Amino acid sequence: MTHSEESRARTVVPLLYHLLDAPELNCASPTKFGVLWPIMADDAAKALQEPRLARVRPSPATYKRWLAGTHIPRGDLRTILETYFGKKVEFLFQLVPxxxxxxxxxxxxxxRTAVRTLDYTWPTSRHVPGDPDVGIFGSWELTGGRHFDGTSIGVQVYEAQPRGDAMEISPEDLRHLKTFVHSSRRGVILASPGAAGGSGLYVMDAALARQNFVVGQAPRVPAAYQLDDLxxxxxxxxxxxxxxxxxxxxxxxDRAEELRHYVRISNSAPPRSEMPDLxxxxxxxxxxxxxxQYIVRHLGDLPEVPAFWTREATGEECAPWLLFRHKHDYLQNVADRFAGPGSALGxxxxVPESVVRASEGYERILLFLTIAxxxxxxxxxxxxxxxxxxxxEGFVLARNQAILANWVRGESVWRVxxxxxxxxxxxxxxxxxxxxAHSLVDGPTPAARLAALADYLDLDWTWLTGRxxxxxxxxxxxxxxPRSRLLTLxxxxxxxxxxxxxxxxxxxx
Incomplete structure (x- = not known):
């Protein structure tokens, strides 16, 4: 046998092998196949009403020749295989990688205990284990809230050793880690010091771990990224x-030009039904x-420093403030125009108490971060x-002028x-x-106002600032x-x- 033939023999087998090796059967080894075959023969005998089929047995040598692709079954052996799998023998014995x-x-x-916390710590989180025997990675289901849809990301858990201020994944796992991160699918790594006697999970984006490999470094997950509410x-x-x-x-x-048109006109409120593809x-x-964009266009017309009103009241509604790139361009524009010592900008x-009580801790943190x-x-x-x-609704007020601009909890995509x-x-x-006049977070400094906010949202101020x-x-x-160019961290x-x-x-x- 030539080298190429030996290589081919190692890399391709009859489809029959894959069917027998599937998790639901797990009978590809000669010993296990010997246990399965009588069941196959008996099923064929009953299905075809041919009692003799129940007594037919292939020898171990015959089975090995089947897997080597050097022998095709005939007669009763062929009948039993075709009856059990519902496929012609020619199909069962085609070579596949x-x-x-x-x-x-x-x-x-x-x-394993730490991983199970993903299922009960947060109501919007669920871990779906993969199947390592067939190369299927696990997934982390992140369900949506009141307004937004959820999603699913790939996840793989590895044992890690605490080393200084980071978690180092064991060298024995690096080969599998490379397999996980060299995929275009979005994913995260969870490192756990469980085997080392530690606790908790530490998270890192798979794309960033892949960058480490590219520059010749083993990924290290900083201890600061322990998975908690924040x-x-x-x-x-x-x-x-x-x-x-x-x-x-x-x-x-496609709507970029349409958006520029709406910014230029005096008022608009397109119904959600006009944009069902979004x-x-x-x-x-x-x-x-x-x-x-609409507010920025009209800021120059205001006669004094404006006051703003925001309709967002939950962490989910506030999340766009934290991550949408244009939000920060907008806030910077407002700050450049009006912020400064002694400014009345506000x-x-x-946020009603009922909303606070109905919100999970992680959502209240998103609200706190937004206000901060x-x-x-x-x-x-x-x-x-x-x-x-x-x-x-959201608005901007300056003396006797008001700019109405709202996109939260409305029947239209926006109203300006x-x-x-x-x-x-x-x-x-x-x-x-x-x-x-009656703000619940009144105080002379940002620190005082945010400390009062933490109290109102039932968040531990000391823990939060330290974290x-x-x-x-x-x-x-x-x-x-982020993968989208529209987001920033x-x-x-x-x-x-x-x-x-x-x-x-x-x-x-």
Whole structure:
């Protein structure tokens, strides 16, 4: 046999082998096949009403010749095989490639316990184990909330050793890790020190791990990226929005000129039914982008420093502020125009107590991060819990002029308009005046206001500021990577640094 023939013999086998080796049978070995065959023969005898078939047996040598592809069964052997598999022998014995899968090492009991926390710690999280025997990786299901669709990402868990300020994946797992990360599918790595006696899970984007391999480095997962409410909040928001935007990439691109048209006209409110091809995330991005551009276009006409009203009240609704790239361009534009020492620039939020009680911890963290981001840009935040203000649409108010711009919880993709009518402006002026005078997070400094906000949202201020400080040293851009060009993590990293610098509760108050 030539070298090429030997190579071919090692890399291709009859389809019969794959069918027998499938997890539901697992009978490709001669011993197990010997146990299966009487069952096959008996089934054929009953199906064809031919009792003699039940007594037919191939020898072990015959079976080995079948797998080697040097012998094709005939007569009763052929009949039994065709009856059991429902395929002609010629089909069963066509040669197909052997797919050699790199199997991961078995996980420690403590690591398996840690992985199960994905199923009960967060209601929007579910881990679906893969099948290492056939090369199928696991998946992490991130279900949607009240407004946005969910998504699914690939996930693989590895044992790791704590080394200084990072988790190092065992060298024995690197071959499998390379297999996992060299795929265009979105995925994350979860490193666990369970076998080393540690606890918890540490997360890293598979794309960033692949970059490490490209430059000749073994991936190390910084200990700062331990999976908790804060890290999960960002993972959930990023992947849900990223996949939604990628799904809508073409229709959003096609609407670029249409969007410019709507920015130029005085008012508009296209119904959601006019854009059925967009996902909830795509519609949110389009509405948010239009509102931001519309407001910026009219800022130069305002007679004084404006006050803003934001309709977002939950972490899910606020997530676009943290990650949409155009949101930060818009906030920077506002800050450049109006922010500064002694400025009256402010933004009002309405977050009723019932909304806080109904929100999971990770969602409340997303809300906190959003409001902290406003303060970082020099925008003082006012907060009310008044139910009567819950449905007030987003607007910008300056003296007797109001810019209406809303895309949250509306029947239209967005609604924008401007008015200087005294009776139309009056409700906006009353709302802003009331919230500014009775803000639940009033204080002389951003630290004082955000500490009060943490109390209202039932978040541990000391833990939160310390956690933000630790994450800021690494940055989310070092652990996660958006795929859509419409998203960014850079402003979120700046917000983490801002929060981290605010100090302890005593310093804040």
């Amino acid at each position: 052997i797919r050699n899968f790199v199997r991961p090492r078995p996980l420690d009991r403590r690591t 890290v999960y909040a960002v993972i959930w928001a990023l992947h849900v929005m990223d996949d939604g935007l990628l799904a809508d990439d073409n229709p959003l691109s 996902s909830p995330i795509g519609a949110a991005w389009l509405g948010s982008s239009l509102c931001a 933004r009002a939020f309405c 981001m406003m303060e970082m840009y020099g925008v003082k935040v006012w907060l009310t819990a008044g139910q009567e203000y819950q449905e007030v 308009a401007t008015t200087s009518s005294r009776w139309e402006v009056a409700p906006y002026r009353e709302a802003i005046g009331n919230v500014r 933000c400080r630790g994450l800021a040293e690494e940055g989310f851009t070092s652990v996660l990577r 850079q402003a979120l990293d700046r917000t983490l640094r801002f929060i981290g610098r605010l100090g302890s509760p005593s310093d804040a108050r």
